Amino acid sequence: MNFLSTVADEIVAKNDINLSNLHIILPTNRACYFFRKALVEKNKLLWLPTISTLSDWVEKMSGLxxxxxxxxxxxxxxxxxxxxxxxxxxxxxxxxxxxxxxxxxxxxxxxxxxxxxxxxxxxxxxxxxxxxxxxxxxxxxxxxxxxxxxxxxxxxxxxxxxxDKANSGMMFRLVADKIESISEGLNNFYFIGFDGLTKAEETIIKHLHIHNKAQVFWDTDAWYVKDAEREAGYFFRKYFKTWKGNMPYCENNLLIAKKNVEVISVARSVGQAKVAVELITNRLKLTDNNAINTAIILPDEKLLQPLQYLLPSTLSSYNLTMGLPVSRSVSGEFMLLLFKLHESAERLATRTKKHKLYFKDVVALFQHPFLKVFAKENELHQTIEEIRAKNIVFIPKSFFEKKEDLFIENILDSIYHSSDTSVYLSQISRIVNLLIDKFKRVESREIELEFLLKISDAVAAVSKPLLGATIQPKTIRALLSDEFKNYRVSFEGEPAKGLQIMGLMESRCLDFKNVIILSTNEGNIPSGKSTQSYIPHPLRNELLFSHTQRDAKTAYLFYRLFHKAENVFLLYDTEGNRMGGGEKSRFILQLQYELAKQNTKFSIKEMVYSVAPPEIKIAEPIIVEKNEALQQKIKDNVTYGLSPSGLSTYINCSLQYYFRYVAGLKEPEDIEENMESNTMGTAIHHVLEVLYKENIGKEISAEWVETIRKDSALITTLLKEGFSEKFDEEALLYGKNNLQFRLSLEMIYSFLANEKRRIEEGQKIKIEALETPLETTFGVAGMPVKIKGFADRIETQNNVLTIVDFKSGKAKNVILKEEEVAIITNEPALRVQFQLLIYAWTYLRMNPNLKQSIQSGIFWLQKTSDGFDNLTIESNSLLNENILQPFETELKKLLEDLLNPDKPFVQAEDIERCKYCPYKQICKRG
Ligand code: SF4
Incomplete structure (x- = not known):
């Protein structure tokens, strides 16, 4: 018998048929529904009790x-x-x-x-x-x-x-604080199926329990409660030990009952949805009549949409009360695309004072399947073709004026009048209403219509408090995007009929014969450690749920599903791209190595489900022969000057070098919506150059560094100046940009703190030059080849001249083994070492009279301690002409290769090298 039914039996046995004076409290609405059903099934003549969730009861009691x-x-x-x-x-x-x-x-x-x-x-x-x-x-x-x-x-x-208002937390605290007076005269409570309680919840339930006003039914199993090592029993062991009174409800199913468990690894979300559908149709053979005993549990709601689309038509009823947030619906996606179009148009207008649209946003919007339903498809297609043919990157309003579609006109109109809060909101509202109107007239589009009506509600909810206010459109969009996550459309049939689809929390108190859990990946179950909060970790761990306690709650929800189940299918994604990274949950391992060993009737099988791989068309290899025109272009390039990054590109892939430096193929263009590391690097360089300028030719002191470090106003102003080419001050105030701005500030402070520490530890640092060009010409294959770079700073460190490069990327080691010099021009992984060697080599050639050895190093701006690393070859950081001779030989070979007319530009053999290549579309390698 399932848990709720057993509890219903006990309550009926104890109270007879008049239950009207009882208060039954359960954790979820779905549990309330099934408990009511269980009572009615016992006896149709029952006088039913009050049944509610704890949150509803607390809200009522709070009077707020x-x-x-x-x-x-x-x-x-x-x-x-x-x-x-x-x-x-x-x-x-x-x-x-x-x-x-x-x-x-x-x-x-x-x-x-x-x-x-x-x-x-x-x-x-x-x-x-x-x-x-x-x-x-x-x-x-x-x-x-x-x-x-x-x-x-x-x-x-x-x-x-x-x-007289409150949020949910306030209501709980208030009721917990006053539970004694609130519960005066109240009796006959039953708390059913709760798990790890917050302090306020615990205070309320425990008070009623120890004053004999309530009976508590826990839904637990001895296997994890009795063993102090098992996290799923963590909270219950505490309650059983410290709460006096009625015996807790604890069964012993996991160790004795027969269970068939299949662990299925499958790639991607769609793959999981397909397997789940295959299981319910072919293995479990579910129909509307027998599906009620089966649950699909979705710890990650992203799978809801693919699953819903794939459900077979033989299952006409299913209960999906968790609902799909509108942000994940086709309508929601369309609105978010529209917002993106607005956003980049505004950004462009701020920078250029011109109202233009970025072509990628327009193309994305016009290609959206949703728009095709009612806009004139031909016209959309022609518009996209025209944009492409004329290569229009930023599209002026005049471009659309001759277009005839009224809907497109409305959409585009909203972009050009977005500076007034109420006008902007009413335009959004008008677009949504237009969509609703259209969809009301299209057949079989009820689901989209439902979502659009919810979007309309969200727009109304956001508009109401903003009436009369002056809010920037981007805030309105942020508010709406957020509300789109909160507004959901539920697909609720008759709750007690058909397949049950729900989240993990919603499964509390419910038992099923067949359970299919999707996304059983580490990072989902349990859900990893990230929490969006300003409460520092030490206090969070002491006063709120710690990570261990949160994991304990998830462990309980997971094992609880096994209590009465006979068949459990655990699907995990082998290509998990979230925190899980494709790993199966550790709870599965515990099942395999612990429970399966203790219960001989517990069978667990592992299976790999392979979805047929997409047909891969073998692309023709791309080979670019060096004809005369190309040879001339290459000669022009080498005479003009090759940079270390150009050479590194050639080392990675000669074809990539050809695309970028010979054919001049622009890397796919994009508006820089958020700062990229290059922009951050440039801005930081600017700050350090201005700060240190006054010290050229001088030894710097720790006091000077400290004075500079404290001048946060100057540093902030300089950093804004550094970013000003790409971002105005306003753009630095928000989201990712703001984070990156603050990260850059942190890097500068950390650089200065390290600098100070280096000096205090006895290093003498003299600034020789800042932002200095390094250039040398080298004869290769009878041609003068110019190598040119830029040193961020040249300093002497304890009398050794050192060329310094600042890097804002992740620190790597810059050690080179002697034998690695021979492969340095063929190994992209040694890119940083290659760059440092080329700087040192160029500098030595520029200063042939220099008698001393020099160093070449990197300051890692992200490294908070000891950010400086000098290149070492077999632990020696001192470089001179002799030591660099083998490097020069390799460099020469590389340049000969580039100049060789018989060596075509070819694709990299190692596909790993294509990972970050901007031309992988052309090569069909990603
Ligand atoms: S995708 Fe690969 S093969 Fe093609 S250019 Fe880039 S690195 Fe070379």
């Missing part, structure tokens, strides 16, 4: 009205402004969202806030404390942030309570 998250963020923003900050809603949005979720979590765990804020301040000041140094302005800012955290929490709470 739940505030929508969006409204809460708006309110928090107004409080933020009152605290003296000037951030607009745009800037505040990501911060506000995370703060609201942190505040809610703190309340759910009934954290003592006075102590929490005290600990928070102590932690923050420990982090910025450095003996005998004054705090920099960014360190002071950091401290102030935490002070504001306290004020925001207190004020938000006060203002919400003044209006």
């Amino acid at each position: 009205k739940k505030i929508a998250t969006l409204d809460e963020i708006f309110l928090l923003h107004s409080i933020y402004l009152q605290s003296g900050r000037a951030e607009s809603l745009d800037e505040f949005l990501p911060l506000g969202r995370t703060l609201c979720s942190d505040f809610e979590e703190l309340d759910m765990h009934a954290v003592r806030m006075e102590k929490f804020f005290r600990d928070l301040r102590n932690l923050a000041s420990m982090k910025v404390y450095e003996p005998a140094t004054e705090l920099t302005s960014s360190q002071l800012d950091y401290l102030k942030f935490w002070e504001r955290f306290e004020k925001l929490y207190t004020e938000l709470r006060a203002q919400l309570l003044a209006e």
Whole structure:
């Protein structure tokens, strides 16, 4: 018998048929539904009890009205402004969202806030404390942030309570604090099927339980509860030990019952959905009449859409209450594409003062299947063709004026009038209404229509609080995109009929004969360690759920599904691209190596499901012979000058070099929406050059470095200057750009801290030159070949002249074995060493009279400790003409190869080399 049915039996046995004075509390709505059904099945004449979820009951008891998250963020923003900050809603949005979720979590765990804020301040000041140094302005800012955290929490709470409103966390804390008075006169509670409880939940349930007002039914199994090592029993062992009163409900199925488990590895989400569908149709032979005993569990909701599309028509009813967020629907995708088009048009307008559209966005939108349904397909196609044929990268409005489609006209119109909040919102709304109108008239499009109606609701929800406000369009888009994740369309048939599809949390209390769990990858089950939060880890671990406790909760949900199941299919993605990285969950390993060994009736099989690989068309090899014109072009190039990165490209693949440097084929163009590392590098170089300019020819002191390091205003201004070519100040305030900007600041501070440390440890650093060209001409095959590069800085380190390159990428080692010199011009992995050698070699050729050896090194800007690495050949960092002779020989061979008219440009044999190549489309290698 399943868990809910057993509990229903006990309750009926104890209370007879009049259950109307009982309060039954369960964790989910679906569990409530099935429990009610179980009671009715016992006796149709029952007087049913009150049945609700814990959240609903708490909300009722709190007497408060739940505030929508969006409204809460708006309110928090107004409080933020009152605290003296000037951030607009745009800037505040990501911060506000995370703060609201942190505040809610703190309340759910009934954290003592006075102590929490005290600990928070102590932690923050420990982090910025450095003996005998004054705090920099960014360190002071950091401290102030935490002070504001306290004020925001207190004020938000006060203002919400003044209006009889609260978020869910506040309601739980309030009811937990007053549970004694709230429960006065209340009796006969049954809490069924709960698992790891937050502090507030625990206080409520435990109080009612120990005062004999409630009976608690746990849905557990002895296998993981009795063994202190098993994480799934973590919370229950604590409750069983410390809660007095009624005996907990604990069965012993996992060790004795027969279970058939199949672990199936399959590539990609679609592959998993296909296997799941194959299992339900061919293996389990499900129809509408027998599917109720089968559940498909989706820990990752991304699989919902492929699964839904593949479900066979023989299963007309299925229960999918978890719903699909509109952001994942075709309509949602279309709206997000439209937003992208708006966004890049605005960015261009800010930079160039011209209203133009980026061709890629237009093409993506016009190719969207959704648009084809009602726009004139021919016209869309012709428009795309015309853009391509005329090679229009930025499309002016005039281009669309002769187009006839009213819908396209409306879509495009919205782009050119987006500066006014209410106008922009009404334009979005108009587009959605136009779509709704169209879809109402198209047959068999009910699902899209449902999604569009939800999108319309989301637009209305965002518009309401913004009435009369002046908000930038990008904030409106961010708010809408966020709401699209929250608004869902449920596909709910008759809940007690058909296949049950749900998330892991929703499966609590429910038992099925057949269970199919998708995405059983490490990183999904359990879900990895990343949490979007401002609460520092030490406090999070002490006061909220720690990682271990979160994993314990997931372990319980996973093993619970095995309680009554006879057949369990665990599918995992072999190409997982999230945290799981294609690995199966460790819980599967525990099943294999522990449970299967203890229960002889527990059979576990591993299978590989191979989806037929896509037909691969073998592309013709590309060979470019060096005809006379090409030979001349190559000669021109080498006379003009070859850079180390050009040579590295040639080493990687001669055809790639041809595309880039000979044919002049531009790398696929894109608007730089977020900073790329090149832009960051250029900006950081600019800052360091300006800061150090005054020291050319001088030895730098630790005091000077420290003075500079403290001048955060100067550093910030210079960094903005460094970015100004690509981004205006505003673009640096948001999202990824803002993060990268701050990362660049961090790199500069860390560079200066390292510099100071190097000097304090006794190194004498004299700046010889900054941003200096390095050039030499070299005779190869009777031709003068110019090699040219740029040294970021030339310094003397304890009297040894050192050429320094700043790199913002990830640090690599720069050690070279002697034998590796012979392969350096054929091994892309030695790219960094190649560059350092070429700098040293060029410098020595430029200064033939130099008698001393020199060094060539890198300052890794991302490395927080000891960022400097000098190239070493067999542990020797000193380089001179003799040591570099073998390198020169190899370099010469490489250049001879390039100049050789009989050697065509060919594709790299090793396909790994194509991984980051921008021309892989041409070569059909990716
Ligand atoms: S895709 Fe590969 S073979 Fe083609 S140019 Fe790039 S690196 Fe060379």
